[in-house]
Amino acid sequence: MPAAEEVSSEMLAALAYRFANGTSSPEGSSWTAPHQAPETFEVARPIRFRLDGFTGQRNVIGTDGSVTPECEHAGFAAVSGDGHVTVGTCHGPRMNSQTAEMQAVRFALRRSGEGPVTLLLDNQEVIAAVQHMARTRKPASGGCRDRQAVDEVNNLLRRRPITVRHVPDAEGTTTWDRMPSNPLMAAAHRLAWSVRRMRLDGIEPTGAAVDWLQAIAVAKTRRTSTLRDRYETFRRRHASQRKEAS
Structure with a gap:
């Protein structure tokens, strides 16, 4: 299993400069500076459960977000080393992956308890932002x-020491169809993707x-295409059962 990649000081310095000064994206939209998160998003009440088979530390938490291009819905998930899960959806204008990822960090920190926390993330922009807040106490x-x-993330970071590790969102040659090998990150990926699809399809997470x-979170597959196929099977069965009950 590849080790989580420590975030280098050079990476953080370069990204922090972008946040402090603002840059332009390839699409031409300006980058947001530290204090300029412009909107308030709707966050559906998240669901919580515990996964069997996870015997690690509660203060080590894998996080992920999932978005659909041109869609205002996103899914997010946080999975701790001992199997505690928070998963939910958010909704708002011009949704992007950084917004979904920051929601995952937000709810990871809410349930992390006291003492030091290690966060696993795959989004380098959010990593740098979290490090910036932990160091400066500024949003x-x-x-x-x-x-x-x-x-809220900025306020929660004031209460404890924080370590952030970069875990690539995929390894191998077909990264578009691969998930992380880290089990916490893979579970968070499956959950964030799945709950986003449920929101889009009008399926209540109950x-x-x-x-x-709970079952898909611990599935062995690391291919998104397989996850998509399994979800479609579930969705069709759910639709059939709902039709029979009506």
């Missing part, structure tokens, strides 16, 4: 558009849907 958006999420989320 840094990292591209996140949700002002409340950024402010009852059988939560059972399915």
Whole structure:
């Protein structure tokens, strides 16, 4: 299993400069400076459960967010080393991956308890923003558009020492269809992707849907295409059962 990549001081310095000064993206939209998260997003009440088979430390937490291009919905998930899970969705204008990732960090810190915390992330912009906030105690958006999420993360970071590790979102030659090998990050990826699809398809994350989320979180597959196929099977079965009940 590849080790999590420590965030270098050079990487943080370069990204912090971008946050402090503002740059332009390839699409021409300006980068947000630390204090400029401009919106307030709707966050659905997250669901929480515990996964079997995770015997690690609660203060080591894998996080991920999932977005659909041109869509205002996103999913996020935080999975701790001992199997505690928080998964949910958020909604707002011009949704992006940094907003979803910051929501995952927000809810990871809410449930992390006291003492030092190690966060695993795959988004380098959010990594640099979290490091900036931990070091300066000043908000840094990292591209996140949700002002409340950024402010809460900044406040939560004041309460404890924080370590952030970069875990690539995929390894191998077909990265578009691969998930992380780290089990916490893989579970967070599956959950964030799945709950986003449930939101898009109008499926409430209750009852059988939560059972399915618990099962898919610990599935062995690391291919997004396989996850997509399994979700489609679940969605069709759910639609059929709902039709029979009506």
